[in-house]
Amino acid sequence: MNIGYYPGCALHGSSNDYEQSLRACLGVLDVQLGEIKDWICCGATAAHSLNHKLSLALPARNLAVAERDGFKELFAPCPLCSMQLLKVKKAVGDERVRKELSEIVEAEVRGESEVLNLIQLFEKVGAERLKSAVKAPLGSITGACYYGCLLTRPPDVVHFDDFEQPSSMEAIVAALGAKTVEWNYKTECCGAGMTMSNEDVVLELANKILSNAAEHGANCLVVACPMCHVNLDMKQAAVERRFGKKLGMVVYYLSDLVGLALGLSAEQLGINRHFVTQA
Amino acid sequence: MSRIGVFTCWCGENIARTVDVDEVAKRVAELPGVRCSLNYKYMCSDPGQAIVREKIASEKLDGVVVASCSPHMHLKTFRKAAQAAGLNPYLVEMANIREQCSWVHHDRAQATAKAIEIIRLSVEKARNDAALQPIRVPVTRRALVIGGGVAGIQAALDIADAGHEVVMVEREPSIGGKMAGLSETFPTLDCSQCILTPRMVEVGQHPRIKLYSYSEVEKVEGFIGNFKITIRQKARYVDISKCTGCGECWNICPLKRNLSEFDYGMGMRPAIYIPFPQAVPARPVIDKSQCAKLIRNGCGLCEKKCKAEAINFKDEDRLVEEAVGAVVVATGYKLYSIAKSQPKATLAGYGEYGYGKYKDVIDSLQFERLVSASGPTGGVLKRPSDGAIPKSVVFISCVGSRDNAKGLPYCSKICCMYTAKHTMLYKHKVHDGQAHVFYMDIRAGGKGYEEFVRRAIEQDGARYYRGRVSKITQEGGKLVVRGADTLAGMPVTIEADMVVLAAAMRPADGIEELAQKLNIGYDEFGFLLESHPKLRPVETNTGGIFIAGACHSPKDIPEAVAQASAAASKVQVMLAADELTREPEIAAINEQTCAACFTCVRTCPYHAIERAEVRTPRGAFIKNTARVNPGLCMGCGTCVSVCPSKSADLLGFTDQQVYAEVESLA
Numbered sequence: 010m011n012i013g014y015y016p017g018c019a020l021h022g023s024s025n026d027y028e029q030s031l032r033a034c035l036g037v038l039d040v041q042l043g044e045i046k047d048w049i050c051c052g053a054t055a056a057h058s059l060n061h062k063l064s065l066a067l068p069a070r071n072l073a074v075a076e077r078d079g080f081k082e083l084f085a086p087c088p089l090c091s092m093q094l095l096k097v098k099k100a101v102g103d104e105r106v107r108k109e110l111s112e113i114v115e116a117e118v119r120g121e122s123e124v125l126n127l128i129q130l131f132e133k134v135g136a137e138r139l140k141s142a143v144k145a146p147l148g149s150i151t152g153a154c155y156y157g158c159l160l161t162r163p164p165d166v167v168h169f170d171d172f173e174q175p176s177s178m179e180a181i182v183a184a185l186g187a188k189t190v191e192w193n194y195k196t197e198c199c200g201a202g203m204t205m206s207n208e209d210v211v212l213e214l215a216n217k218i219l220s221n222a223a224e225h226g227a228n229c230l231v232v233a234c235p236m237c238h239v240n241l242d243m244k245q246a247a248v249e250r251r252f253g254k255k256l257g258m259v260v261y262y263l264s265d266l267v268g269l270a271l272g273l274s275a276e277q278l279g280i281n282r283h284f285v286t287q288a
Numbered sequence: 289m290s291r292i293g294v295f296t297c298w299c300g301e302n303i304a305r306t307v308d309v310d311e312v313a314k315r316v317a318e319l320p321g322v323r324c325s326l327n328y329k330y331m332c333s334d335p336g337q338a339i340v341r342e343k344i345a346s347e348k349l350d351g352v353v354v355a356s357c358s359p360h361m362h363l364k365t366f367r368k369a370a371q372a373a374g375l376n377p378y379l380v381e382m383a384n385i386r387e388q389c390s391w392v393h394h395d396r397a398q399a400t401a402k403a404i405e406i407i408r409l410s411v412e413k414a415r416n417d418a419a420l421q422p423i424r425v426p427v428t429r430r431a432l433v434i435g436g437g438v439a440g441i442q443a444a445l446d447i448a449d450a451g452h453e454v455v456m457v458e459r460e461p462s463i464g465g466k467m468a469g470l471s472e473t474f475p476t477l478d479c480s481q482c483i484l485t486p487r488m489v490e491v492g493q494h495p496r497i498k499l500y501s502y503s504e505v506e507k508v509e510g511f512i513g514n515f516k517i518t519i520r521q522k523a524r525y526v527d528i529s530k531c532t533g534c535g536e537c538w539n540i541c542p543l544k545r546n547l548s549e550f551d552y553g554m555g556m557r558p559a560i561y562i563p564f565p566q567a568v569p570a571r572p573v574i575d576k577s578q579c580a581k582l583i584r585n586g587c588g589l590c591e592k593k594c595k596a597e598a599i600n601f602k603d604e605d606r607l608v609e610e611a612v613g614a615v616v617v618a619t620g621y622k623l624y625s626i627a628k629s630q631p632k633a634t635l636a637g638y639g640e641y642g643y644g645k646y647k648d649v650i651d652s653l654q655f656e657r658l659v660s661a662s663g664p665t666g667g668v669l670k671r672p673s674d675g676a677i678p679k680s681v682v683f684i685s686c687v688g689s690r691d692n693a694k695g696l697p698y699c700s701k702i703c704c705m706y707t708a709k710h711t712m713l714y715k716h717k718v719h720d721g722q723a724h725v726f727y728m729d730i731r732a733g734g735k736g737y738e739e740f741v742r743r744a745i746e747q748d749g750a751r752y753y754r755g756r757v758s759k760i761t762q763e764g765g766k767l768v769v770r771g772a773d774t775l776a777g778m779p780v781t782i783e784a785d786m787v788v789l790a791a792a793m794r795p796a797d798g799i800e801e802l803a804q805k806l807n808i809g810y811d812e813f814g815f816l817l818e819s820h821p822k823l824r825p826v827e828t829n830t831g832g833i834f835i836a837g838a839c840h841s842p843k844d845i846p847e848a849v850a851q852a853s854a855a856a857s858k859v860q861v862m863l864a865a866d867e868l869t870r871e872p873e874i875a876a877i878n879e880q881t882c883a884a885c886f887t888c889v890r891t892c893p894y895h896a897i898e899r900a901e902v903r904t905p906r907g908a909f910i911k912n913t914a915r916v917n918p919g920l921c922m923g924c925g926t927c928v929s930v931c932p933s934k935s936a937d938l939l940g941f942t943d944q945q946v947y948a949e950v951e952s953l954a
């Protein structure tokens with residue numbers, strides 16, 4: 010399987026451990042990632058609060074380049090990126106908008122490529138295929154699957170899973186032989202937008218999420234978003250200090266668990282580079 | 289040559305201000321076929337009508353044109369006047385020179401010219417009018433009531449008490465509907481069952497009511513006054529004519545752990561059961577999906593125990609036919625299915641409330657059962673998860689109502705009231721408990737309603753927060769309800785023991801299929817459509833079919849009952865005589881020229897055209913043809929426009945008349 014790949018800023022920067030994990034486990038599953046040429050910012054953080062047209066034009070260019078290069082599927086591992094791309098796909102349903110965006114980005118925006126998030130990519134690979142590829146079943150893992158705010162929202166843009174009570178990540182994790190827990194904060198905000206501006210909010214939200222997962226019997230969290238990972242992993246020590254408790258929750262990318270089950274090592278997947286490494 | 293009389297009305301100043309009525313009368317008199325032309329200040333007044341009558345007689349008129357207002361206003365008036373003078377009433381035409389001329393123009397000369405043109409058209413139409421006779425349709429003087437809830441019961445009893453036979457079809461094993469499951473009713477806190485069950489018994493024992501319980505309407509044929517209804521009696525596996533309702537069978541049944549439909553899953557029932565002790569008929573039914581005998585030929589204890597030998601495991605669905613003249617549809621409502629998968633996304637919202645995930649998040653009808661004396665907990669409020677008495681309960685209104693994003697746009701109307709009632713019932717049962725209500729607005733229009741809500745707040749101490757709940761989670765055995773208090777401008781978090789969701793009202797399952805069988809209209813939500821929202825509130829657009837209760841729109845018990853009585857009185861008017869009179873302005877097919885393509889049969893929105901054969905008096909086949917059923921035709925003219933051989937025509941509005949009008953303009 011050869012699919013278009015849009016890494017976005019996070020996977021080439023602060024979350025390059027995520028990219029390492031992805032590339033390692035997708036390599037085993039024989040999924041080739043074709044990184045699209047000259048990709049630009051998806052516009053998620055600043056553009057959409059400043060200028061609507063700009064917030065469409067930025068992802069529109071990325072989509073247009075992927076379509077020009079013949080990718081029928083475009084994988085965006087960061088949910089902010091995939092949501093932005095899906096927003097364009099929805100907007101170009103209006104032919105006038107489509108023409109205008111094509112003019113702005115100087116390339117034909119068709120909006121026909123299928124945009125995939127990490128969970129959908131594994132769904133494409135297929136649970137059966139995953140099951141049969143498992144070499145080291147994850148019997149010791151009891152994960153709390155954490156979707157965060159954007160994987161399922163806004164529902165009329167992303168059309169993915171039940172946006173309040175999703176279950177697609179659990180299905181993948183179960184295929185790897187791991188257990189999952191039902192808990193309360195699957196789709197709550199982790200406060201990523203406040204990481205720089207208001208750490209108090211972030212710590213409180215991260216504390217709720219991590220503690221609730223632990224209370225429901227999880228021994229780790231599973232995420233599919235680089236922002237969530239930063240907040241729950243990197244900030245975990247600060248949460249522990251602030252609230253005077255020991256959490257020690259390892260925060261895995263979904264691809265980490267897939268990789269581990271496929272027999273890859275923590276080093277190959279970059280798990281050793283996380284802040285919290287002791288399960 | 290025709291002898292048409294034209295009577296131009298001033299309508300006081302309404303017409304005369306902008307139209308020169310003297311000029312009109314003078315000019316119209318010159319039109320071909322016009323015998324006399326005059327004007328008068330109020331043509332519809334008694335002296336005005338007298339002029340029309342007098343001229344018909346003295347001038348031997350064979351057609352009348354009244355140039356005045358819209359035919360909706362006074363066509364009937366002038367037809368009656370003409371009839372009184374011996375002229376066929378269908379030879380009277382109205383030229384609308386008020387709404388369509390004087391009221392919409394300022395220029396007197398132009399308006400006058402236009403009035404003359406309008407009258408010219410009407411004169412041409414009148415010259416081509418034919419005398420018509422009203423259609424008489426025989427009436428079967430019996431009525432069908434579909435649905436045995438409070439609305440259906442009221443309608444059936446009213447009609448039956450007036451002396452007509454009633455056939456009632458109820459799809460559940462017992463009549464009583466939603467009201468039978470309610471605890472107490474607002475705003476008086478009457479015990480719901482205490483006021484309903486006597487009425488149910490009346491239905492069960494009424495000599496003129498034939499009750500088909502556990503049955504559904506399978507097929508509807510015929511037309512106003514002459515419906516043929518096919519009813520499917522679902523296999524009950526109990527012969528209700530032999531059964532005495534003694535209860536041996538449901539006591540002996542070993543399969544007692546089945547979720548009770550009547551208790552909305554809050555309680556259990558055996559595989560052979562009556563839904564509730566006061567059921568009418570008080571005869572059990574076997575759930576074939578759960579009975580061990582029916583599934584794998586085991587058990588059979590009830591059959592052995594039954595002294596009346598009423599159990600029949602070989603029972604099958606039966607189809608029966610009933611002839612009726614009128615139908616009342618009173619199929620009621622169901623609740624919005626919170627967070628369950630549905631064909632439309634907007635019908636599956638509110639996953640954030642965890643309904644179906646947390647046992648102590650229930651809907652309002654489930655709460656009714658938990659506080660009902662006849663309920664699964666015997667009237668003691670115990671929460672479903674562990675049977676503990678909840679000390680803090682959160683009520684959320686508008687779950688699915690008034691929400692374009694993930695629910696339905698309409699207001700379900702009764703939730704504000706029953707939520708206030710719920711807080712009171714709760715406080716009366718759990719004195720040290722605290723009720724919290726999240727609301728959007730409190731809509732308490734109705735006699736004693738606002739006072740009732742104030743009582744819930746002021747006397748029974750319910751805390752009301754204007755705002756929505758964003759999420760419900762479960763932590764440490766508590767339901768954590770996070771919402772907003774928009775009046776205080778503060779987020780609110782409440783740790784509750786139980787949450788009750790006031791889910792929106794939707795029409796009952798299968799309403800659209802039923803509406804299609806009956807050929808009546810429904811809106812985008814499935815609620816049945818009335819013929820006119822103000823003046824014909826219980827009639828449908830299909831003659832002889834009436835609606836009552838929550839199948840029409842969300843409504844409370846008093847409104848449903850009032851509407852049911854209104855529908856019943858309409859039925860009584862219909863059934864008062866042996867035959868009905870209908871306007872003769874309907875379609876007719878020229879059977880000689882009809883090519884039997886049956887395009888009209890497929891197009892007719894009222895299914896009023898049928899395939900027929902033309903035969904000699906001796907019965908030899910000549911040809912196929914389409915034929916209009918005068919009982920069903922509503923005179924819309926659709927068939928006329930689609931007929932390729934121009935064999936369909938609309939009496940009173942024939943093609944010839946329309947062409948004559950158009951040509952007169954040239």
